[in-house]
Amino acid sequence: MLTPGNNALALRIAEMLKNRCTHETLPGVAEDVGFSVGEAASKRDRALAGLKIVDRKTLGAIAERVGRRFADFDLQETGCLVLEEGDSPISEITRRDIAKLFGYDLAGERAIDDVLKPLWPIDNMSDGFFSSRSLAQQIVQHMILNPMDWDAEHLFAELGAFTCSRSRFARLLEAVMHPLARRGPEAQRLASELNEILRRDGYKLETTGEASGYPVYALSRIHRGVAGAPKNLIFASTGPKPELGFADAVNNDVVILAGAEHCLIYDRPIRRDGLLWSELVGWWGDQHPDEADAAKSLGHRLRASLDSLAEQGLFDTYFRRYRPMLKSNLPALIPQVYLHYDPAVVRTLRHRASFPRQRMDFLLLLSNSARIVIEVDGQHHFTRNDKPSLSAYSEMVSADRDLRLAGYEIFRFGANELVGAGAQALIERFFDRLFQLHGVVSAATGEMPPLDRSETSR
Structure with missing residues (x-):
């Protein structure tokens, strides 16, 4: 059964075909544009019988093809607009x-x-x-x-x-x-x-x-990104994992029930263009007005939350690489960001498993709602009790799938990649290519780094 909107479009298509086709040519034209005519006496009704069983997107595609075939600009444009329903517009x-x-x-x-x-x-x-x-x-x-x-x-x-x-x-x-x-x-x-x-x-x-x-x-x-705007940013814990709860579930107001003294909580609105290092420094400076150098103080505080030499190497190389951009458009590299953590619930409900991905090693919030997760994998990602574990690996890749389906991009490094000879060059090239893909002006020159399209197109 056609909806009123679909019915009006189907009628326009049927009228066009009635006027431009004979009874003999109608079935062939209909097949060419994507549908089959039905049984009826008139050309118009034969076309309508076939059009009434197609979905709206298919109807839009048919309208575009019929309009293009018979040089009807308005019908072609209507079909294009139907096909683009639900997509991001160019405003x-x-x-x-x-x-x-x-x-x-x-x-x-x-x-x-x-x-x-x-x-x-x-x-x-x-x-x-x-x-x-x-x-x-x-x-x-x-x-x-x-x-x-x-x-x-x-x-x-x-x-x-x-x-x-x-x-x-x-x-x-x-x-x-x-x-x-x-x-x-x-x-x-x-x-x-x-x-x-x-x-x-x-x-x-x-x-x-x-x-x-x-x-x-x-x-x-550009990358589709994550639906919705970031609302809570809890990161850089230097102590026990925080216990989270809702202060107001209607407003999505999260409260830290325990461990707040070890965490940082960014409580300002995050723009659609993401979160810049300069914005994070501004927030930190307002929190610590006595600090002579807010950027340096924040850097030391974030670095203190890192668990390994590999994570520290990635963090240090990032800020060395993009030092000229620190005060302008460098995205904030945010360490140890909590995605979800529910220890109180897990303790109370012993039959229920905890969330597999509780914390992200690093997070970048870029323009167009892009969220980049960087994970540094040590032995514990693949083992239990120092023995290889398929179940540990399965839990990790399952959590990755869920994040990707939610719109996140995930990049994993083995911890051994990020230490020793060649680590700095590897990290710099990764971020240069990532910034090129997402349109972030990068590198010490402030220009877009060249992208090796032969690698990214595979």
């Missing part, structure tokens, strides 16, 4: 900021009407209800003959680019960033500035190929 705010960035030079070396015609039916669109000229003619008048009349923001409004499907907007960005439009240092600079804007909505332009040695860009999603 109107982001699109306006992108338009402002381009200013009066959207198409670079290409003619703007040539860029737009594969994307919008500008020959059949008007820039106003009473206008006798097509939008294509108006674009030539105001952007080619008089190039300072309309800027990109005005054009986006005329096209409907502020509200069009994400896929269409992506194709527009990819076209104006193609080497035919702009290339060289200017294109690289613009791509970097566009990514700063797009990152807020969880997207980026990435290099997917080349044309005559110049990069070709495509829009892609």
Whole structure:
């Protein structure tokens, strides 16, 4: 049974097929666009009979294909919008900021009407209800003959680019960033500035190929990240594990029932862009106003919570590597973060097992809700009573699966990797590559480190 929204879309598709197909060609066209016609007397009802049994996403895909096949822009765009329901949008705010960035030079070396015609039916669109000229003619008048009349923001409004499907907007960005439009240092600079804007909505332009040695860009999603915002950050314990409870379960207010004196509790809102070292230092400085050097004091306090030489080596190398970024945009590397811990419940309910993953060795909170877990594995991760244990290993990988399915990224190091010759270079390369993947400006130069795509694409 079709819902009202699906029914309206199915009717539009059926009307299009009724008008463009014969009884003989209808079954073949329907198969081409993704469904089978049903039994009925009229072409419209035959199409409807087949469409009423498909789900909404499939209906959207069919609408997009029918619209593209018969050059019906509105139907194609409706199908795209249905397919994108539930996905992260590129907001109107982001699109306006992108338009402002381009200013009066959207198409670079290409003619703007040539860029737009594969994307919008500008020959059949008007820039106003009473206008006798097509939008294509108006674009030539105001952007080619008089190039300072309309800027990109005005054009986006005329096209409907502020509200069009994400896929269409992506194709527009990819076209104006193609080497035919702009290339060289200017294109690289613009791509970097566009990514700063797009990152807020969880997207980026990435290099997917080349044309005559110049990069070709495509829009892609940044890592999906974890649903919801971080609310409680309990970390860096130097004593017994804390016992946690709810002060107010409705508000999700966590209280430490025991062991609070050994833990740090970050109690400020964490932005969608993550948590920076400079923000953590600011919080620590407010907690300890008598400290002459809050950053140094905090570093010593965090390091004191680390259990092994391997963890200390990773922690020390991170801050040496990115020393120039300490006061600006370096993500905070947070040690010994509690995910959950319920010792009081476990003691009371002996029949119930405890949570397998209680604490994360290190946590990075990056932009777009990305949460990076770094684990340093010693012998106890794989043994019980100093003997190899499949059950210990199974518990570890099971907990990893649960975290990954929740949106976390997990990276494991063997403790022996992080000590001795080569450890520093290994750690530096890991963080450089991680920051490149997540769009974090990194390394001592403050630039993006080069990424070995042959390794990451496997």
